[in-house]
Amino acid sequence: MSSSLPDRAAQLRQIQARRVETRRALVAWLQAGPMMLVFALFFLLPLALVVMVSFWDYNEYEIIPAFTVRGYVESFEGCLAQMPSLCTTLKTYWQTLRLVGMVWAITLVLGFAIAYFLAFHVRDRTWQVALSLLCTIPFWTSNVIRMISWIPLLGRNGVVNRGLVEAGVVEKPLEWLLFSEFAVVLALVHLFTFFMVVPVFNAMLRIDRRLLEAAHDAGASAWQTLWNVVIPLSKPGIVIGSIFVITIVMGDYVTIGVMGGQQIASAGKVIQTRLDALQFPAAAANAVILLVATGLIIAALSRLVDVRKEL
């Protein structure tokens, strides 16, 4: 009896501690719950519905809740038969990947250079904040307006064409400046280089400046320091920025539609076209294909770096 009393006390304390723990966790989830609920209702559930409806049938007026793989089969229709030439879906994805590749390469080089300038050449803290703010402000303004604003510059009678004609560089206005692949790449770089600059800049700020001094003292040239010190240490930022840029361009349909004059196909635009025709299951099947393609790219990229460590 006398020996069990302390045991009992310890037991009680344990129960008490567990209760406090549970209560704390409960309070914590009361605070985090509303946000989780919004994501569950407006993101996770809709995503699940996209997958579900992608296996449904449809006719001209309605969607029919009966299992079928029609949406997928139609998307890949003729893909095997037409080999080695590409079917529509594969062509669209090839076109999209080409755009992704171009935009990614440009934003990577440009974003890295901008971030490098801000992180290493601008030494005054106030200037650093002011200049990075200067790069951020356009992100808070409308993408559509930033697209529209290319019209007076690149249009047939736009500033660029007028200048070129007057200078005698070309005889008649260039047609490929606006509503073309060129315009799409230009606008995407214009809109989304920001998503590369921020994570790379962030990674660069964490680099210990003494490492650069050490590299310099050990006789490394500027290029060697860049290649062997700065780039490896900026890798997490580069990967995160790349994930942002690549996923944005993969799923984009607004920029490609507007700047491409609705003439350029892309993975995102296919979904929109299906939606406009009210073919929801077909749109959903294309959305699932897009998700899988994007997921594969992210998986490949995140093998390069432990994203969890960088948050």
Add this chain to the structure above:
Amino acid sequence: MRRRGIGFWALGALFWAYVLFLYGPTLTILVLSFQGPEGGLTFPMSGVSLHWFRKLFAGGGIVDIGAAFGRSMRLGLLAMAITVVMSVAAGMAFRRRLPGGAVLLYTAIASLIVPSIVTSLGIALQFRLIDDLVNAWGVEDWTTAMGLYTSGLGAHLTWTLPFGLLIMFAVFNRFDGRLEEAARDLGATSWQSFRHVVLPIILPSVVGIGLFGFTLSWDELARSSQAIGSVNTLPLELQGLMTTVTKPDIYALGTVTTGVSFLVIGAALVAIRVLQARQARFGSDAGK
């Protein structure tokens, strides 16, 4: 300190070229929106006037811009308020032990990078199915559950909340937890410690979350496209106008929209500066 080499000047030139690239086009339409009544979509300017602004607000034109303006404004303010409250609350939750918190974090990141059109399609499907269910239930005069403040607001929150949460993460990564411990040791309740210690310190960043919340909603297009219901927000009207308008009204509308953005950005930045200055004034000088 080393001398500034050629790298500095080359990258500096590139940086300012990039800034010009960022702002130049927008400035062009800002200027062109003051085009004279006879002017067209591009230079030269044929006089300077407020003609296109007057035409814009006179209404009767292509679409009811005033109404779209009001809708976007109300939706933006609501999205901002919800984003701020939910982000701060969730951020505080992560300061305690939050079992399964990783799920929330990964969901937020996924919401950020899943293509907008997919999220938008999902919400559209969801509300279609809800309507079908309600109709099957036999509710009379039911039109749709889809609307600005249901599906539309939800779509915007899937875009604004991840930014809010990530900003809170960045804030609390640099937050000195000893301040909260000190408050607790002095007998403050959880609420008092939040209200009088944590909130004043994080307030500049909270204003930043509000800035993201409003501007991202105000300009949102891709997610709204399928999920907004029968009425349009301002960016959707703008996109619609792009293909039909051949006069500078669209520039005037662009100038007004950008003007609102800049007002909000300016107000937020001033507020953040004032709050930071206040902190510096009243902040402790212990240990200095």
